[in-house]
Amino acid sequence: MARADKKGKGGRNRPQRKKPETAAKNAPAKPEAKGKTGDLWKRGVTWANSPVGKAAAACCATVLFLGTVALVTVYVLNYKKHTQKLEAEQRIRDFANTYYPKWNSLNDYGKFAMVVNLSDYFVNLTLLNDELQLEIDDVRQKLNSGWKVFRWNIYLFSNDKVSWAAAVNRCQEVNTNLASISTKEEQLYVDTEVKNQKGTFWIGLKKNPKKPRGLGWVSGEDVKVTYWDSSTRQPDAETGEDCVLVEKVCPLLSCWHDYPCFLQTNYVCKKSPDPKFMGAMP
Template identity: 35%
Template sequence: MEKPAPTKPAKPTKPTKSTKPASPEEAPVEAEPPATITDEKTERVETPTPEKGAESIDNEAPRKDSATAAAAAAADETGASGFQSMVAFITSPTGERFVVLEIFILTAMTLLIFLLYQKEMKKREEIQMAMNMIRNFVVGTDKFYEDKDDFQILAAAQNLSEEVRYLVKRNDQLQKEIDILTRNLKDGWVIFSNSFYLFSAELRSWMDSQRKCEREGAKLISIETLEEQFFINHEVKSRRKFFWTGLFKDKEEVWKWLSGKLPEFQYWNFYSPHDELNHDCTAMSFDCVDGCWMALECHLQMPYICKKVPDDAWL
């Protein structure tokens, strides 16, 4: 029996290449993964496909760990390089000068703060000493303030200060008055009841006497009280002279003082006043008993009596 002849394997046929590209309609279409949309404010969430979803989820954590490790390594390298740069800068001549300057500035600032602190403490001590002195003064003046606080003590001290200023001002005024008194007394003025009187030694007419008194800041005397009249009588009799006064007769034949006041009392001599012509001015007589006013002619030459009263005009 004859053996069948072995058959040769068939040669594989080469695939024929298509010379015409596939049209888009004929290209295989990959299925898009389904997406889930929630609302306008939420992002589109991609649902992993069964083929690559699990693989991407499994590889996500290692990728994050490797990125974190790379960042940490880069940071360590940067920190190390920065530290080395800082050490290099400090050890350089410029860095040494910079360090010395920083130390000098810190030392100066520390010293300045210490000095300011010392000055502030000294100022507080001085304020406290002054406050203690004020308290001792106020309490010594009035025991009522012994248990009061500092604000009440300062208020009381301010009141006392104002009183002291007033007293000082008043003392200055009194000193001026004393100086005026002393000067006037040396010039021949006589004081009585807070007024000054000058009994002149020179002889003048009534009109000239009035002008002379005005130059002294005074007027011919106006007698206003009986006490003043008795004082004038005593001074005139002790000098034994006639003296002009400020009593005269005006155009209406009315007797009045130069101050404009009418006489409140009459002290005429027994034969005065009379109606003789031109007897319009009054003088004080020294040889009188009950009355010493005498009406005489104004041109006669005789001494005069000036009077001035202390006030703001002459102080």
């Protein structure tokens, strides 16, 4: 019994070895994993050869082709722009050096700035020439309508008779002013024309206590010299005679008379050249 117990005890403590069949069952199934990968590849090939797969491949190829074309186009356009920029910069340098040799001492930024300023000047000059042409056409039309020339100015001695305020409006309607007198020679010219036409003519002068000498031209100029008819004690002290005209019967350079502004008489319009057309070109 003792041997049996010992054997039995020893049998219980001794580790049991696994049978070869059991170990083989528990080993990793490598061939099966390789088989799955092969199946996936076969499925992929099958899908690629299917109509859907071929369509997807064609779509990807088209997208890739269009993307390549787009990249090439962008590169070519940028290259052309860069080339044109370099050519334009060189032309600017050549122009600057030719137009004004003193610009040779300037760096590129200085030359470019001078050329930009010059181009702005030419643009403004072009616009100014357009305005000048309109001004010339206007003067030509006025001269054909009976306006008279004295030095830089042209004058209209009207045939119709209106009040002083209406005369101001009539002159403004043709882009001029009721005449102002700025020099002795101009006053002599107006006096002579008034005598030749044997009338009385409103000029753009009105009494204004807020202005120097108590008078103001409608053009906004200050009254520097007066040409009142002292032989009749002009201006007289009668109230309501606030507007000034040139009389036909008076000594030359002494023909200003004040009259009520509602008086209906002839008038003189004056057009002077725009100062912006009188400047010398650089």
